[in-house]
Amino acid sequence: MLPDAFFPPTTPASFSRTDFGADFQWGVSAAAYQTEGAWNLDGKGPSIWDDFVRRPGRIKRAETAEVATDFYHRWPQDLDLIHQMGIDNFRFSIAWSRIMPHGLGVFNQKGIDYYDRLVDGCLERGITPWPTLYHWDLPAALQQLGGWTNRDVVGWFTDYTQRVAARLGDRVQHWMVLNEPMVFTGAGHLLGIHAPGRRSLGAFLAATHHAALAQAEGGRVLRAILPAGAQIGTTFSCSYVTPWRPNHARDARATRRADALLNRLFVEPALGLGYPVADVPLLGWMDRYIKPGDEQRLPFDFDFLGVQNYTREVVRHSPYVPLLWASLVGAAPRGVPHTDMGWEVYPESLYQMVKQFGSYPNAPILRVTENGAAFPDTRTADGHVHDAQRQAYLRACIGQVLRARREGVRVDGYFAWSFTDNFEWAEGYGPRFGLVHVEYETQRRTIKDSGHWYSEFLGGKPTSSVLTADRAANLIS
Secondary structure, three states: OOOHHHOOOOOOOOOOHHHHOOOOEEEEEOOHHHHOOOOOOOOOOOEHHHHHOOOOOOOHHHOOOOOOOOHHHHHHHHHHHHHHOOOOEEEEEOOHHHHOOOOOOOOOHHHHHHHHHHHHHHHHOOOEEEEEEEOOOOEHHHHOOOHHHOOOHHHHHHHHHHHHHHHHOOOOOEEEEEOOHHHHHHHHHHOOOOOOOOOOHHHHHHHHHHHHHHHHHHHHHHHHHOOOOOEEEEEEEEEEEEEOOOOOHHHHHHHHHHHHHHHHOOHHHHOOOOOOOOOOHHHHHHHHHOOOOHHHHOOOOOOEEEEEEEEEEEEEEOOOOOOOOEEEEOHHHHOOOEOOOOOEOOOHHHHHHHHHHHOOOOOOEEEEEEOOOOOOOOEOOOOOEOOHHHHHHHHHHHHHHHHHHHOOOOEEEEEEEOOEOOOOHHHOOOOOOOOEEEEOOOOEEEEOHHHHHHHHHHOOOOOOOEEOHHHHOOOOO
16 A cells, blocks of 8 residues: 555545646657767767766766666667557757857757657647757866856857757757756765765855856757747756744744755746845845846746746754754654655645745746656566556646646646656656666667556557567657
8 A cells, every 4th residue: 555645635536637738748858968879989078977977986886877778879760668568848058068068169060950850759649749958968068167167158058059959949849058057066066975076065056146147048048049939948947945843933933944955046036026125135145246237147938937846845944054943854754654865755746836836916827847756666477567656646646736737836847757767867867757768788769657647648559568679669660
């Protein structure tokens, strides 16, 4: 029996795809560094993650993404599998260092040709491509110049954006600028647990401002190049934040600070509201990086915002965390069900965050561009992967999206994270989020029970739960 956390009473008892309307977008998501492999092939330059994974003690089991799921070579078979599962939309990211090995200047024709083939491959199968321009893998050569802490990164990024959009914009109608800027600035520049591995408040503040500028300027570059009707969005990590002690004044204040930092830091500048300095005074120190006119450059009229939610965070006042005076209370110490990532199973968090983002007066359409869970998976002797926890979690989260829609929130898309198991950053290959199991030694693909459920929910009819990459290519005539 699964704990009640997997079945929140606020989830509709029964629902189908038709309850969401004909225009609701259903898909799956992936990222270049986590799936492509081919880290140094066909002219690709190294990224900050290619460097980071080689530092001792940074990645569990010292694993790397040199091969990952070999999507660089196996994308035709994987697209066949997406098509077979009845999934209409595929979100993937473009590796900056595959397009421009040094981050600027030299343009790698083989790199852009790869994404050209990938886009065409999607369209040939009736799959709509949704590329993300930046999913954490900054070219290593740019990090040597200061990376996101160097204000010039805004120009480097817009040049890269212009080149990609000029090549793919005639066929790609849905774009995302950045993936979760709070994570690559916070985890990468303040906590040091992600690439580039810095631990500096100054580096975090500089990277934050430059990423927020790049978020808006990248949108403007796309708008100038893409044909009318193309949709431009960007994505935000978020977690519903609640106090450890509901009636405790210090915990309440700590919760407001955590919410401002985790959830509001990038969305509010994009919406023209500025940084949430009133709730997080330390952000006032960002003034040293802000130049005249920057406040006017931060907003951009995005067509949609991507909501990426996995859990909630419980916050308490902490005298041991200077400046923020708040700490997170983990799921395990609270004795609640949690995933392999240690994240609390709390599907209602997605509803709460969609409501929160949708409450801004000028908020555009919302789309859930990532949502999923990592649980232990085992492929049985008969070739099946039974993952009842993931299936229940996804169903509950999708039900929470429907709940928000029924309350009038403008959310019109859901993308499961992730299509396949993949390299999960500092956690290596341990956590598995995929709807499709990957046996990394052989690259064999197996649709999990959750993948079958999602496919059936969308109206697809998988013919087998066990697929090798080679066999998948023959399933679509």
